[in-house]
Each structure stands twice: as structure tokens, then as C-alpha cells.
Amino acid sequence: MIRTSPRAPLASRLQDIFEGVTELIERHHPDALAVEDVFYARNVRTTVVLGHARGVVLLAGARAGVTIHEYAPALIKKTVVGRGAATKEQVQFMVARLLRLKSAPQPADAADGVACALTCVMSAGTAKLHLRIAG
Secondary structure, eight states: OOOOOTTSOHHHHHHHHHHHHHHHHHHHOOSEEEEEOOOOOSSHHHHHHHHHHHHHHHHHHHHHTOEEEEEOHHHHHHHHHSSTTOOHHHHHHHHHHHTTOSSOOSSHHHHHHHHHHHHHHHSTTGGGOOOOOOO
């Protein structure tokens, strides 16, 4: 998991995210990168900061030549839970259930990331992917 210091300047945090994603791509050689589309948080500043973070993730994927798939939050919820207005708790529960985990990935944002990846795998047209499961 990539963590940044909440007290660090935004540019430094974005650099940490970019370098972390780049390192993960280099280590695991994925065929695809699944990213949640921009969504609007209640706080405008949060929306803008998340947009910046999403941008550096997309940049890392593009620079590595990885195919990028973007999914709307409602589509991710619908794919994993069965309804587009699912709660975070429902997404966490279904991620754990689908992957036969004893508990959902923590924090909740990690479960959201896994749900996005599951949407990529479960979506039409991804049969060509050669999924590699790191052990």
C-alpha cells in the first residue's frame, strides 16, 4: 500500500504516489491498470486533490505502457455488489466474499481499489488479459 504523510506538501505526496505506483508496475508487470473515474466529494478541495492523485496514477501507467481501464464508481459498485448505490460496507463485504477472504481489505479505500480491479476482471473484453497472481 502506498502511504503519504498528510503533513507533506501536495507536490511531495504526488511524487510519492507516482514513484510507488511505478515501483509496483515494475515489480509485478501487470497487463492492465484499473482506475476509478473522477468522482465528486462533498469538499471541493478533496475532489481536486483526489484528481491530482488519480492523474499521477494514470501517468505512471501510461509511461509504463500498461493498458488503463477507467470505471465509474457506480459501475464498480454495481459490478461487485449488484447495485450502483451500494455503501462502502457493502463493497467491503462483497470483496471479501468474492475473494473468500476472512475479512475485507483495510482500510476501506483498499477494498475500493480491489473492487475496481475486480470490475476490470469481470468486465467484458478482459478475457484477453493474462492474469498473474503473485504468491
